[in-house]
Amino acid sequence: AQSVAQPEDQVNVAEGNPLTVKCTYSVSGNPYLFWYVQYPNRGLQFLLKYITGDNLVKGSYGFEAEFNKSQTSFHLKKPSALVSDSALYFCAVRDSGAGSYQLTFGKGTKLSVIP
Amino acid sequence: NAGVMQNPRHLVRRRGQEARLRCSPMKGHSHVYWYRQLPEEGLKFMVYLQKENIIDESGMPKERFSAEFPKEGPSILRIQQVVRGDSAAYFCASSPPVAGDHNEQFFGPGTRLTVL
Numbered sequence: 270a271q272s273v274a275q276p277e278d279q280v281n282v283a284e285g286n287p288l289t290v291k292c293t294y295s296v297s298g299n300p301y302l303f304w305y306v307q308y309p310n311r312g313l314q315f316l317l318k319y320i321t322g323d324n325l326v327k328g329s330y331g332f333e334a335e336f337n338k339s340q341t342s343f344h345l346k347k348p349s350a351l352v353s354d355s356a357l358y359f360c361a362v363r364d365s366g367a368g369s370y371q372l373t374f375g376k377g378t379k380l381s382v383i384p
Numbered sequence: 385n386a387g388v389m390q391n392p393r394h395l396v397r398r399r400g401q402e403a404r405l406r407c408s409p410m411k412g413h414s415h416v417y418w419y420r421q422l423p424e425e426g427l428k429f430m431v432y433l434q435k436e437n438i439i440d441e442s443g444m445p446k447e448r449f450s451a452e453f454p455k456e457g458p459s460i461l462r463i464q465q466v467v468r469g470d471s472a473a474y475f476c477a478s479s480p481p482v483a484g485d486h487n488e489q490f491f492g493p494g495t496r497l498t499v500l
Contacts, residue, residue, distance in 0.1 A: 273426075303488060312388070312475055312491040313427070359426055370440055371417070372489060374426035 271296040271364050275375035282350045283383050290345040290378045292360030301363040302343040303372065304334055306356045313359065319343060330354070350382045386411065388478050388492035389458075396498045403463040403470070405495045409478030416459045417489055418451060421473040433459060434481075466499045473497075 272295045282288045294300055301320055305313040317328025324336045334345045343360060357379050361372040389408040397403050409416050414435050419427040429443040433453040444451065448466075453459040463470055473496050477489035 305491070310493075310496075312390075312493040313477075315488045315490065318488050361427075370415075370432045371429035371443065372419075372427075373429070374419075376424075376426045 273375035407476030413478035
């Protein structure tokens with residue numbers, strides 16, 4: 270079984286400061302990891318993914334994430350937060366094993382960037 | 385290239401009625417996924433379909449729920465005899481049929497179902 274934990278329900282950060290949204294995962298095989306962002310009453314927008322290769326993945330809107338296999342983590346980061354980054358962020362995992370197509374999502378972390 | 389389209393965006397049903405949710409994948413995508421999001425929860429996988437085939441329905445409730453993706457037309461998620469617990473946001477996602485199974489899924493705006 271695969272699972273995702275986002276330990277923080279909410280993260281508050283001042284505009285211009287660096288932000289981190291935490292994610293840890295559990296899969297039986299090798300993970301495919303994703304970050305999505307959801308704005309109010311909207312669908313999810315893809316930010317970035319880790320499949321293989323470089324542990325630091327760069328994505329949309331200046332976001333990046335670091336895959337750490339030993340800690341089974343995939344934290345989302347941004348060097349300088351914007352007020353417009355305020356949204357709900359979801360981490361998701363898929364087991365790379367054959368036939369594993371479903372994404373398992375964390376419960377989400379609400380990011381509030383304070384002007 | 386239009387994104388994933390879902391309709392209706394909002395659907396109100398009384399207990400016992402049927403709900404039909406439609407999803408048109410992105411152009412060129414032949415893989416469709418349905419997820420359900422309950423309040424204060426993450427998305428939960430329901431079903432994965434390709435054209436005319438259900439590939440994985442391990443997340444679908446055993447009764448009242450069904451899904452299809454016909455050769456022509458949108459994918460349909462059908463909920464019969466709705467109950468209040470079915471109230472949720474239902475999201476559809478699609479991905480392309482290229483080699484490699486690590487493609488990200490592109491999500492629609494969702495259908496918010498309210499059961500009175």
